[in-house]
Amino acid sequence: MKKLGALFLSLFLTLSVLGTANAADKPTRVWMDGTEVQLGASNPVTENGTTLVPMRPILEKLNVAVLWNPKTQTVTGTKNGLELSLQIGSTTATVNGEKKKLDAAPKTINNTTYVPIRFIGETIGYKVEWNAAQRTITLKTAAPQAAGSTGFLWKAENKGNTVYLLGSIHVANDKMYPLRPEIESAFAASDSLSVELDLTKVDQTAMQKFLTEKGIYTDGTKLKDHVSAETYNKVVAILKANGLPGDSFDNYKPWVVTQSISSLQVQSEGYKPDTGIDLYFTEKSHKMNKPVLELETAELQLNMFNDFSDGLQEKLLKDTLDSLAQADKETAETSIDLLSEMWIKGDEETLTALTKSSASEPEYYKALLGDRNIGMFNHVKEYLNSDTKSTYFVVVGALHMVGDDGIVTKLQKDGYTVVKQ
Template sequence: MKKMSVLLLPLFLLTSVFSSVHAADKALSVWLNGEQLQFGKSAPIVEKGVTLVPMRSLLEKLGVKVSWNQATRTVSGAKEGLSLSLQMGSTKATANGKTVKLDAAPKQIRNVTYVPLRFVSETTGYQVDWNPSLRQVHLTSKQQSEGSRGFLWKVENKGNTVYLLASIHHVPEGMYPLRPEIENAFQAAQYLGVEVDMSTVTPEQLQKQVLELGVYQDGTKLKDHISAETYKKATAFLKAKGMPENSFDPFKPWFATQQIMNLQVAQEGYHPEAGIDNYLIEKANKAKKPIISLETMESQMQMNNNFSDALQERLMLQNLDPKSVTPPSPDVGIDYLNQIWIEGDDQDLLEFTKPTGWDAEYYKGLVSDRNVGMAEKIKGYLNGDKKDTYMVVVGMLHMLSDQGVVSLLEKEGFTVERQ
């Protein structure tokens, strides 16, 4: 697949803003491991915040064997030791032998049986992620990638414990659950720290920031700030995606580049909704575990906006036509980044995060400056007097190298142990 350095840019959920600016309300869609499910004329519906979908179409796609008891109006399903049972009109159901209460009861509409999507999917072994702006539900298999190791460190001081987990924002199918040491560290933590907790940001807040920092306010357009050749490549990209060729016109290059990257990785079967950050944020919200943001949405957007026009155009070109520009960062693809994480080899990660091979402006803004701020926040957790336990999850780019978070903590005298 294409090599995309901008995969390292934060704010990986900005696709939702782009879509809300350019598209009218879309019909709700359901995606299974990157492929959109088709329900024919019986479209999914949402009632009181619960997504209901045609039962038979869904269960067959999930590989669930279905049985129907007309006398009790009960549907049952089984798959590889997993089982469920639902009764029409009832909010009581069974999930793998346990009785549970549903948020919405199964129902029939024009002779089609509808069932709660999240309950059925999670019971039969799938992770469920919802993108409200795109109106998309993504289902991904929960089977753990064999041998998936990742990068986890532990730091202790004054009775406080911080687990440092290197994250990757776009992951392939089958990443979850993470290895037991990571899952156990999350369970032990009283707080989850992330770059930015996007689950607390409303679409209105996000759109407001994009309009302030990602959209030209002086009446100019994208084509007025980049070369004619780069603009031509951008319009060709949009045309190939079946989108209006002027879709990027209001936006600055940094924001347009983010949208290009998100469209590219989605085509390859990677979804930001399923990234390690979001996986743990969702788990923390379900467990009512407090989430702490090390940065702010505004600071991340401002960082991108502060890049020079020349750098912003180079980043755009590296995604549109990598051979046409000197790469601002190591020219690798998302598959390679995922492989580094899965293998968990410190030397490979260290080699990738060295400043050598990076544009100096890009590395300073994206990596080293932010590392200092993150390390200061973590120092505060370690020096607190409450003897708390934290799991801090930030992009794996920020962990190693002489300017990485791990190195900065060690320079402050903390002992950082690889787990």
């Protein structure tokens, strides 16, 4: 478990808020099969809840042949026998001669033609997803695995109520999808979704305000006054290696630096919060108008970090720095990839070992798991004891499920029957 950087990796099994705090004020970005589409100086715009993007960059990336008729203000695209046509200012498009209704009409802004990206992508055959927390639009070609990811799923029943418990990883990549049918079926059968946080509704401005008020030193001291010279020098080295000034984090507390560097590592290895398991189901729920219930708040999670002792804050920072350095020296399989692999295989033995590793730091374990598990457990008990005879789908960080203080363990100790699915 030392190879995994247990404290570093446990953050991505327990905290939804990781990866969202730095997303405020980001322009909308478009990704296609893991590669960002370069839109030049023209940013996407939103009309009536529909995102429009510059026409030529997206169509060229999709390998669509484009014909522009300036007289009729019509763009025609062709690819593999498919022909689509859109007209500036019109909410009617045609696909192989058949009329289609658009949610927003194409338009011209500063001599650049903008088209609705969801219509374009889905017409060409891509799956189009929007992530509000990261302000990203993702186009994906279908590349299903022979068998879906196993994950960690349990089922509890009481008084006619059913609770499905899914242990999540909050950052993921496309390799984790599709999920096995049992997980998707449990979600489909549920009346509501419960998550730590609804990341699509996180107030990014409020989070930035929180970080400014609580994550910055106001007493005249700097980061180097609160951590060892060795740790500080490693922070400086990472900043410079990424083309940033070495003093960029000088005013920030170690927990803020840890979160920023953690996000840097997972993103550099191709993992993103917008593909995390909980966000995947949150977005599906919103599309289906399925209620989404929150078990915690972003402030609760961030306050937990801020309340860590100076010693623990430095230890977490050092663990993160060491994990990043190890990934540079060895293969990526020494860090976040192993976490993904664990989830895909449903490796409960490794998950339990991570829980035990976290328990080696009592302050960390109590705040991250012990105290928070109690609140989540109480919510689940309320669901099971409800008179509504409903089905609930609960998705929280996988580390909250197992171990002596895990939700599943607590339910079993209280006499509930919990079955691994």
